[in-house]
Amino acid sequence: MQALVLIAIVIIVALFSPQAGALQQVLTEAEFDATMKEVGLTLGDAEGHIDARYWPETAVDGQRLRSMFQEVEAFWKAREVEEAAIMAADAMAASRAMTTAAKENNRESARTAFGKLRSTCARCHLDYREQTDDGYQIKPQ
Numbered sequence: 790m791q792a793l794v795l796i797a798i799v800i801i802v803a804l805f806s807p808q809a810g811a812l813q814q815v816l817t818e819a820e821f822d823a824t825m826k827e828v829g830l831t832l833g834d835a836e837g838h839i840d841a842r843y844w845p846e847t848a849v850d851g852q853r854l855r856s857m858f859q860e861v862e863a864f865w866k867a868r869e870v871e872e873a874a875i876m877a878a879d880a881m882a883a884s885r886a887m888t889t890a891a892k893e894n895n896r897e898s899a900r901t902a903f904g905k906l907r908s909t910c911a912r913c914h915l916d917y918r919e920q921t922d923d924g925y926q927i928k929p930q
């Protein structure tokens with residue numbers, strides 16, 4: 790009986806351990822598109838929050854952007870497009886810097902991080918995004 794309980798506990802811990810996240814599915818193209826729309830909205834929020842010195846909100850924007858770009862990075866890694874994955878990692882680093890700056894109530898650093906973050910958008914879009922009659926899509930490689 791005790792052994793069974795122990796086994797159950799081991800299974801539950803394994804299911805909820807951080808490694809279980811690695812089994813998470815990579816974004817589909819539709820999910821990638823939805824994530825980008827969300828990234829766009831969150832970046833707009835962040836700009837307003839930094840201007841207004843809303844630091845707790847800015848910190849949350851940075852965290853959300855970081856986790857979205859983590860999924861973007863995984864998407865490109867799965868496709869073995871190393872350059873795009875690196876740009877996503879740069880965006881993650883800038884998002885993290887924005888959160889750190891917000892926690893320090895440092896407007897100067899928050900603006901710098903925001904600028905770095907925004908520069909990654911254009912770089913990646915230039916190489917990997919194309920416009921079609923009904924919106925944007927991933928540029929065929």
Ligand code: HEC
Pocket residue numbers: 818821822825826828829832861865873874876877880906907909910911913914917918919924925926927928
């Ligand atoms: C690593 C590459 C990469 C980075 C970095 C990146 N994007 Fe994108 N983005 C794409 C690709 C590819 C598309 C086109 C795919 C799609 O829209 O389905 C796209 C599309 C978009 C769209 C259009 C979505 C739609 O269909 O209406 C928005 C908005 C967007 N990105 C915002 C941003 C912003 C803001 C940033 C920076 C904070 C950013 N992206 C950074 C690759 C990237």
